[in-house]
Amino acid sequence: MTTRHGPRVLHLLRKHGPLTRGRLGALSGLSRTTLYDVVATLLDEGAVLASVPQAILRKRGRPAEVLALNPEAGHVLGIEFARDAVRVAAMDASHEIVGTAHEPHGVDVAWPVRVDLAWRLADALTGGTLRSDGVNGIGVGMAGPPERSSLLTVRHGGVAELVRERFGTRAPVDHAARLAALAETVWGAATGAQDVLYLRLSHDVGGGLVVAGRLHRGAHGTAGQFGHITVDADGAPCECGKTGCLETVASVGAVLNACRSVGGPAMDLPELEAALGSGDRTAHSVVARAGAQVGRVLADLCHAVGPDVIVVGGELVAACPAVMESIAHELASHAVRGPGPQPEVRSSGLGSFAAALGAVALHRQRTSPTSLRRLVEAGVVA
Structure with missing residues (x-):
């Protein structure tokens, strides 16, 4: 959009x-x-x-022109290819999020099948307009290991090409966690904040930085790899090749493994959630320990980047909200107090669709300031 008032006009035409x-x-x-x-x-x-x-044409005098949204203008799509699911968000010509959809799949499903699934979800969301070239653009978010080799670039490039062939338009790709950071500043828990640190505790651990209202990628596109900050030099080996990374203590798998190693009942996230709900001391202790590690890392990051707001999301937070108490406590204990207020720590406002929504914003950052409240009222985000 070439004018800053365009989203306001489009919103009024959509509403009225x-x-x-x-x-x-x-x-x-x-x-x-x-x-x-x-x-x-x-x-x-x-x-x-x-x-x-026609009714106006039949009247005398100069006819009054009527303006309306172009139904053929198309949608902007955001797609997240997660570890075991595809998630899609769609934005219309008025810069309103019109819906989200997802479908789980096995972790070994081939990429062409995942792309076809994304197409079916997007086509349903947009009322079949994909069949008539109804896409203005696509952004794609993917989880992935840190750039220790060319593997990530090669895989992302291959997926981008598959999406381009299937949807008929170029599809820029970025890290899912980084896109979630952007979405949280546009529609979620950090709406309107200019300097935001986002951390996602999922099957991997990653994040993103929004600095002065813009997504920060770093000189070589590696910013946001918070999961590979060392927390224990003698700790467990990490997928990145190092040992003792935050991901080895605060990812979903790491927390479940820690619970099992001390005789806890949790074999998967639902069981861990149930154990926490029943007051199981072992489960609470494991989650609190992971949260403490996260809080200390966030304190160090705050000293480096000075965010206004910290948002923490991901499957671990959704299943174990108690982890936020430990994170906030440890952050407050270790962060050096400056002249201004301490950064607020908030749970993700967009849940599992944060990355897909961020992929929409990746393609077109200048969106209307739709709040989380309006997304919830519209049934877009549960």
Whole structure:
């Protein structure tokens, strides 16, 4: 969008339906000159159509032109290829999130099958418009190991090509956790914050930084690999090739393994959640220990980057919200207090769809300021 007022005009057309320029000016509060420029841009981009209804044509005088959203303008899609599921989010021409969808699959499912699944989910979300070239753009989020070799680049490039062939448009790819950081600042727990640190505790551990309102990737695209900060030099081996990384103590698998190693009942996340709910001391101790490690790492990161807000999400937080208490306590104990307020620690507001929504924002960062409350009311995010 080439104008900062465009999303406001598109939102009004979506909310109220076709409007005359006069009515649109009254609702938007924009001056006639500004509105003229905004509408001209939207017409040029094909996001808006202008017409004169037959009933108005039959009247005397200069006919009043009516503006409406172009139903053929297409959607922007966000796709997350997670470890065992595909998640899709769709945004329409008015920059409104119109829906999300997901479907689980086995961890060994081939990539062409995953891409086909993403296409079916997206086609259903957009009312079959994919069959008539109804896509304006796609962003893709993927989990992956740190860039210790060319493996990640090769895999991401291959998936991007599969998506391009299936959907007929280029699909930029980024780390899922990093995209989730962006989504949380647009629609989620950190809406409106300019400096945000996001950490995802999932089957892997990763995150992202939003600095001055923009996603920060670092000089070589490696920013946000918080899961590979060393917390115990003599600890367990990590997938990255090092030992004692945060991922070895705070990922879903690491917490479940720690629970089992001390005789705990948790064999999977639902069982761990049930054990916590029943007051099992072993389960609470394991989760608290993992949260303490996370809190200490976040304290060190705060000293380096100074965020306004810290958002923590992922399957571990969703199943074990008690981990947030340990994280917040340890962060408060270890962070050096400066002249300003301490960063707030919040649970993810977008849950499992954070990365898919972030992939939408990756393609088009200038979205309307839809709040989490409105997404929930619309049934987009549960």
